[in-house]
Amino acid sequence: MRIKVLLSIFVCLCLGFGIIYFKQDDKKEKKEVVNTNYQTVVFRDDDNMLVPIEIDLKQDLEDDSKYRNLIEVMKSKDYEYLGLHPILDANLQVNAIAINDKSLTFDFSDHLYVENNQEALDIFEMLSYVFCVGDIEKINLKIDGNDVSTLKNSTIPASCITNRLGINNFESTSNYLYKTVPVVVYNTKTINNQEYYVPITKRIETQDNDIDTKVSLMLKEIESEQPLTLVQQCSLNEGHLNIYLASNILNDNESIDNNLYNQIVKSASHLENVKKVSLYIDGQEITPVEDVNGKVDNRIKI
Incomplete structure (x- = not known):
């Protein structure tokens, strides 16, 4: 009799833990299905x-x-x-x-x-x-x-x-808009204690239409502690733009500032026929190191 009671208790405990486990698992699944657009x-x-x-x-x-x-x-x-x-x-x-x-x-x-x-x-x-x-x-x-x-x-x-x-x-002057091509440049701006990437547009004469002219103007207008300069010609093939930069913009740990990286890539992505942007320093493709404390975010979370 005692064994039956113990077995009943054991079965109830197993069922209880199983229900708790499945409920928690169900909650996890529900959390994963949050739609964002x-x-x-x-x-x-x-x-x-x-x-x-x-x-x-x-x-x-x-x-x-x-x-x-x-x-x-x-x-x-x-x-x-x-x-x-x-x-x-x-x-x-x-x-x-x-x-x-x-x-x-x-x-x-x-x-x-x-x-x-x-x-x-x-x-x-x-x-x-x-x-x-x-x-x-x-x-x-x-x-x-x-x-x-x-x-x-x-x-x-x-x-x-x-x-x-x-x-x-x-x-x-509307004529100036038609006779020139845009070079969109992203810099950061603080509005009500929140920092945003804010684009401005510089325009160049249509005859200066080569990619290096546009990228050079773009780099000149991007706000940075160190000047941004090209060390060789850019290449644009099938929508993929490669930009070759001097190493003076690297941090002490040989990485690029996340905000500066985003400013360059966002700006270059607006150039005509550009679908993808890669940055190179000393022959190596560079990617940013995420710095949460210095993050600029245009995504509004309510």
């Missing part, structure tokens, strides 16, 4: 700089729904506590969206208000930066079904909203 949006800071951030849409969406969601986010004041303000009017509505070949057309309600060329350029740059990704090379605008060539109070042509526009150009 980070997308880029653009806001304006107190210095009128356009600042790209990444927000989580939580789930994968069809293109039409995704684009509408991004516009809604960029109308909101949810990020003003971070010092980031919406560029778009809160009353703006998306009437329709059309994707044709390599262009994307937005039909908006009549709420694209601007007071000058710079405000129009801000909207155009925002649309270019957020939506001219992947196969999309051009954005077309309509207001209540009518094609838009310029916004009221502005002479900047809407036809400039392409993947060659750049961001933070601060150019009021």
